Amino acid sequence: MKETNQNHSSTPLTYCTTHTSLRRLLALEGKTPPEHPNPLELATQLAPRFGFLPRPLFLEVNGDQIAIKYPAEPESAQARAAQLSRRAAKRAAQGDYEAASRLWRVALEKQPSLHESRRDLAHACIELNDDAQAESLLLDVVSWDPDDAWALGVLCVICFGKRDYERSERFITLALALEPGKAEWLSNLGMLYEETGRPEQAIGLLQQAIDIDPTLPCPHYALAQHFSKQGKFKDSAAAIERLFASAKPSSRFAQIFDS
Secondary structure (H helix, E strand, O other): OOOOOOOOOOOOOOOOEEEEEEHHHOOOOOOOOOOOOOOOHHHHHHHHOOOOOOOOOOEEEEEOEEEEEEOOOHHHHHHHHHHHHHHHHHHHOOHHHHHHHHHHHHHHOOOOOOOOHHHHHHHHHHHOHHHHHHHHHHHHHHHHOOOOOHHHHHHHHHHHOOOOOHHHHHHHHHHHHOOOOOHHHHHHHHHHHHHEEEEEEEEHHHHHHHHHHOOHHHHHHHHHHHHHOOHHHHHHHHHHHHHHHHHOOOHHHHOOOOO
């Protein structure tokens, strides 16, 4: 499926092709593939998800597989983008996320298909408390790679902060399907259950997260809050004691509590 008109330049285009799963891509919106899909209609519907890629863009749907074909950026642009990305990573390592984000944006202008820089830019936006921009970038990240568990986990936290609990639960459930034993994701889902009136399920998940990684602060804190609401102040105090005894600091977006 051709999404835009062919480039009329006399210079022939070299194309790259990437593949993804229709089922995984639709799951990002809580949808499942239709029973008798029209491949052309599906390609037309899915094309806007890849607005970050160079044009002209072609999509072909064959069963669960989607092939995405787009023009390769010139080698000179790729080399410049790689150089800028390395500089951005150094700035980020120094804590200068403003400078890092500017460099990653220029890198993506040079090479829009540079997925890792888009992911790194999203991380920089998180550190700069620009959740709206981070969310937009992360949605592009998971369109490119629906199995990016980190991006799904951060989208859960951003949506939780907006009280968009339906999307928050969808993203964390997808992250857990990819990494079933990850304590951070279990903790996030537990806190989401607590917030949405499912305390018994919440307690089980929070305790499971603690059993896997007792150094995580958020499940201890969430348990303390839960027991306090129930008037179980001794249990709440015990949870706080365990928090200070074993927990380590976590990054801002590791879990819901940090947002």
